[in-house]
Amino acid sequence: MLTHTHVRTIEWGDCDPAGIVFHPRYLAYFDHGTCLLFAKAGLDLATLQARFAVIGYPVVDLRSRFLAPCRFGDEVRIETRIAEFRRSSFDVHHVLHRGEELTVEATVTRVWAGWHPDDPQRLQGRPVPEEVRVALG
Secondary structure, three states: OOEEEEEEEOOHHHEOOOOEEOHHHHHHHHHHHHHHHHHHOOOOHHHHHHHHOOOEOOEEEEEEEEOOOOEOOOEEEEEEEEEEEOOOEEEEEEEEEEOOEEEEEEEEEEEOEEEOOOOOOOEEEOOOOHHHHHHHO
16 A cells, blocks of 8 residues: 655644643644645545545544654654545554654544535535545555
8 A cells, every 4th residue: 555654843833731742733644644645646635626526535533542642842753544445435544653663543534525416515425436546555
C-alpha cells in the first residue's frame, strides 16, 4: 500500500497548558496526512470532486491509542496509509513516532460520499472507484 510520511515539529498552539499535545490536534494531523496521501497518489480533493463527482471522504468512525505524550518542540513523524477498502468506506491507518518511539496510532474509517440524488441536504455513500483503489494500493 502507498504510504505518506511527513515530519512536523509540535507547536505551542497544539498543546494544552502543560505543554502536551491536546488530543483533538492529533485528529487534525491525521486528517492532513490523509489529504497528503491522496495528493501523493494524484488524487487531491479538487481532482476527486471534478473527476468523480464526490464531496469527499468524511469520517464515520475513529479508533485511537495514545501510548506516550508528545510535547511542545518535539519532532514527530506521521505515517499514513490505507489499511482496508470496502465497497463505499475505507480505513486509514496513522502512526505517529517521536524518534523510534510509537506515541499514537489511529484507524479512521471514512466513507466515499456524494450528495443524495433525492435530497441535496443529505450525503450518500458511493462505491470507491477502482481507479482510486489502485492508486492508493
